[in-house]
Amino acid sequence: MPSRSISATVLVPAPAPIVSSLAPAAPLGHQNKTTRIFPPLVAAGAGAGFSLFITLSVCFCKFSRKRSSPPAENASSSPRKSSPREFSYSSLRRATASFSPANRLGQGGFGVVFRGTISGGENVAVKVMDSGSLQGEGEFQNELFFAAKLDSPHVVPVIGFSHDRKRRRLLLVYKLMDNGNLQDALLHRRCPELMDWNRRFLVAVNVADGIKHLHSLEPPVIHGDIKPSNVLLDDLFSAKIADFGLARLKPEQVEITVAPERDGDGSMVEEVESVITTVTGYEDCNFGLVDQSPESVAKVPGSVSASPETTTFVSVSPEMGEKTDEDGGSVVVTRKGKETESKDWWWKQESNVERGKVKEYVMQWIGSEVKKERPSRNDWIEATALSSLSSKKLEKKTSKRLEWWLSLEEEDEKKKRKKRRMVREWWKDEYRRELANKKKKKKKTSLEAEFCSDDGSSSVSQWRRGSGSGSSIDWWLDGSPEYCNLENNVSEKCDVYSYGVLLLVLISGRRPLEMTGSASEIQRANLMSWARKLARRGKLLDLVDQKLQNLDQEQAVLCIKVALLCLQRLPISRPSMKEALGMLKGEVNLPELPTEFSPSPPLKTGKRSTADQVNGAVNYIEYLQRNIKDISSKRDDLVLLSGRSFGSSNEQDWNQISNHTVIIRPCLVGIEIVFSVLQTPFSSVLKVLREHGLCVLGCISSSVNDRLIHTLRAEVNDLALIDLADIKDTLTLMK
Numbered sequence: 001m002p003s004r005s006i007s008a009t010v011l012v013p014a015p016a017p018i019v020s021s022l023a024p025a026a027p028l029g030h031q032n033k034t035t036r037i038f039p040p041l042v043a044a045g046a047g048a049g050f051s052l053f054i055t056l057s058v059c060f061c062k063f064s065r066k067r068s069s070p071p072a073e074n075a076s077s078s079p080r081k082s083s084p085r086e087f088s089y090s091s092l093r094r095a096t097a098s099f100s101p102a103n104r105l106g107q108g109g110f111g112v113v114f115r116g117t118i119s120g121g122e123n124v125a126v127k128v129m130d131s132g133s134l135q136g137e138g139e140f141q142n143e144l145f146f147a148a149k150l151d152s153p154h155v156v157p158v159i160g161f162s163h164d165r166k167r168r169r170l171l172l173v174y175k176l177m178d179n180g181n182l183q184d185a186l187l188h189r190r191c192p193e194l195m196d197w198n199r200r201f202l203v204a205v206n207v208a209d210g211i212k213h214l215h216s217l218e219p220p221v222i223h224g225d226i227k228p229s230n231v232l233l234d235d236l237f238s239a240k241i242a243d244f245g246l247a248r249l250k251p252e253q254v255e256i257t258v259a260p261e262r263d264g265d266g267s268m269v270e271e272v273e274s275v276i277t278t279v280t281g282y283e284d285c286n287f288g289l290v291d292q293s294p295e296s297v298a299k300v301p302g303s304v305s306a307s308p309e310t311t312t313f314v315s316v317s318p319e320m321g322e323k324t325d326e327d328g329g330s331v332v333v334t335r336k337g338k339e340t341e342s343k344d345w346w347w348k349q350e351s352n353v354e355r356g357k358v359k360e361y362v363m364q365w366i367g368s369e370v371k372k373e374r375p376s377r378n379d380w381i382e383a384t385a386l387s388s389l390s391s392k393k394l395e396k397k398t399s400k401r402l403e404w405w406l407s408l409e410e411e412d413e414k415k416k417r418k419k420r421r422m423v424r425e426w427w428k429d430e431y432r433r434e435l436a437n438k439k440k441k442k443k444k445t446s447l448e449a450e451f452c453s454d455d456g457s458s459s460v461s462q463w464r465r466g467s468g469s470g471s472s473i474d475w476w477l478d479g480s481p482e483y484c485n486l487e488n489n490v491s492e493k494c495d496v497y498s499y500g501v502l503l504l505v506l507i508s509g510r511r512p513l514e515m516t517g518s519a520s521e522i523q524r525a526n527l528m529s530w531a532r533k534l535a536r537r538g539k540l541l542d543l544v545d546q547k548l549q550n551l552d553q554e555q556a557v558l559c560i561k562v563a564l565l566c567l568q569r570l571p572i573s574r575p576s577m578k579e580a581l582g583m584l585k586g587e588v589n590l591p592e593l594p595t596e597f598s599p600s601p602p603l604k605t606g607k608r609s610t611a612d613q614v615n616g617a618v619n620y621i622e623y624l625q626r627n628i629k630d631i632s633s634k635r636d637d638l639v640l641l642s643g644r645s646f647g648s649s650n651e652q653d654w655n656q657i658s659n660h661t662v663i664i665r666p667c668l669v670g671i672e673i674v675f676s677v678l679q680t681p682f683s684s685v686l687k688v689l690r691e692h693g694l695c696v697l698g699c700i701s702s703s704v705n706d707r708l709i710h711t712l713r714a715e716v717n718d719l720a721l722i723d724l725a726d727i728k729d730t731l732t733l734m735k
C-alpha cells in the first residue's frame, strides 16, 4: 500500500507553481526569501498554466469534433477509429486477480465474464471462453468484427482481446458496465433507480437508439439476440447493447414470388389463393414466416449471392425444406447471390465478401503457428473424418495431438450447438408440436391453460419450463415468429420483434412468462398475449409495473402501443427501428393499432336484456339438440362460435372444416360451431344463428387471425371480437 501512494505522488506531480500560489502564507521569518523567488515562480506558473490550457483546449476541440462528426455508417468497410487492441494473457490474469471467483460478473453461452482493472486503472469486463470450439470461435470473431465497426454510445465497447494458446482460451475485453445486465437489475436486484419511470423510459430509448444504429449501417447489422440480459447498464443506468456473438450483416435481399399452379382442370390457380391457404393454417404455429400478404410478393433477406438466374424452391410453411406448401402451391425464391450450403448463419456470413475481413483480428492471435494448428473448417471436418477412419494409425502418432483435439472439438461443438438450438429454435415446429401434445394431455385437468394465450402459443407447462431458470427460453417463447426460418428469413424486423418483448418487460417489470399460480392470474401469464388482451379491452395501463414512481401515463401507453406494433406477426407490419424510436420520442406519429389490438366495440345486443340473451342461447341450444342427434354436450349452456376448431390443433379437424361448410359438435367446453370463413361468409352464419334466437356474443379471438378479423369486420359491423376470458365472464354472468 505505501509503495502505491508513493508511486502515485511520483507519477502525478502537482504543478509546483500552482501549488505554491495556493499554499498558505509563509511564516514571517521567511517572507523576504519568498518575495525574492516569487516573480520567477509566477512567471513559470503562468507559462505552465497557459500551455496546459492550450493542450486541454486542443484535446477538447479534437474530442468534440470527433463527437459531432456523424458516425461511419458503413458496417462492412470503414473500421472504427479505435480498434480493439491485443492484451497479453498475463495482463488480463493480473487484472482479474487470476480470474478470481470473487470477480465473476456472470456467465453466458460463450463463457464466464470477470471484472478486472487493467493498467491505467480502467475497469473492464473480461469474457473468457474456456476451450476452443467452433461456436466459441465464431462468436469471438463476430464480437471482434463488429466491435471494429460499431460506434454508438448505446453499444458496449469492446476494448480488446487476448488468447492463451496453452490453455486454449480466447478472451474478450469490454468496458465494464457497472450496473450489470438489465434483466438482473430490473427483475432480480430490483434496482431502486429502475423504479423511476423516467429512467426506464430512457433505457427503452437507449436500446431503441442502439438497435437503430445497427440497422442504419450499410449493410445493416442484425443483432439477432436482443433480450434484457444482453442489455448492459453503465454507472448512470444508461443502456448499451452487448453480445454480438450472433449478430450478422444483413444479406442481400431475396424476392419471394408465388409460383402459379395448374389446377385440376388445367386452369391457373390464383397466386393469392395459395398464399391464403397457407395463412389460414398459421393459427397454430405457422406464423407469418414471410410476408404472406395476398400481394404475393415479399422481400425476404437471404444470405446469398449467386447468379441472378438461380431460383430455389422453398416452402412458406415452417417445415422449411419442403418444396411445396400443403396445397401444392409453391413459392419461388429468386435469389440474387451465391448459394450457401451451410445452415449455420455465421458460416454463411463468412462465405460472403466479408470473409477475409471477419478474420482480420483473429488472424493476429491465430498467427502462422496457430493457423497450422487450427485448419479451416473444411480441413477440420476432413481431419476429424480422417481421424475416425484411421484411428489406429493416428493413435500411434501421439506427438500429433491435433487430431485428438480436433475430434474433441467437433464433439464439443456438436453438443454446444445442440444445446443452443434448443434455445434459439424454440419456435420450430417440433417443439410446438411436442407442446401441443403435452397440452392435449393436460386439457382435461387444466382447462384454464387454454386461456392463457390468445394464439395458443403458451401453456402452463411451457411457462414452468422457462420460469425462474433465468434461461433464454422465456424470452423466446413468444419470440419473433420468423425465427422458425432463421436461415432464409432473418431481417432487422427480428430485432424489432425482440425489442417489442423487451419494451413490455421494461414497462411491466416482469418476465415474458410468469404466473403466480392462481387461476385469475392465468390470463396474465403470457405477457405478450396479456398486452394484446388489454389492448382489445382498452386497458393498457393495467400492464404497467405497480411499483413505478413518477409514472407518465401517456408515455407508458405510448410505449405499450409501440411494443404491440413491434410484436406484430408479419415482419412487414412491424415498424422499422427508426420509426419505433421516432414514435417513442414523439417525432413520428403513432399509427393506428391494428384491428387485432384495438378495443372491441361494446357488445351490441340490441335492446335485449341479459335474461333475453340467456333465453335466446337456451332456445338455440334446444334447437340444436332437437335437430342434431349426435350432440352430447358437456355443458348445454355454452356455445362457442369460431373460425376454426377451438382447442384442437388436429390436422383432421381442419380438413373437416375445409370440407364441410359448418360443423356443429361437442367441444371442450360445450357446443362448438365451426365454420370455414373462406367458404362460408360469416354474415350468413350469423344470420342463421340470429334467426334461431341466439344472441351472438362475438367471435373468439383466440381462434382468429388478423386476416379473419379483417374479413369479419368487413362483413359484420357490429361484431364484437371477444377473447376467451371475456366469453368466460359473460357466460358466468349468464348463468
Ligand SMILES: Nc1ncnc2c1ncn2[C@@H]1O[C@H](COP(=O)(O)OP(=O)(O)OP(=O)(O)O)[C@@H](O)[C@H]1O
Residues within 6 Å of the ligand: 105, 106, 107, 108, 109, 110, 111, 112, 113, 125, 127, 156, 174, 175, 176, 177, 178, 180, 181, 184, 225, 229, 230, 232, 242, 243, 245
Ligand atoms: N461489459 C460488461 N460489464 C458488466 N457486466 C458484463 C459485461 N459483459 C457481460 N457482463 C455480465 O456477464 C453476463 C454474461 O455475459 P455474456 O455476454 O457472456 O452472456 P449472456 O449475454 O448473458 O448470455 P448468452 O451469451 O448466452 O446470450 C452478462 O449477463 C452480464 O451480467
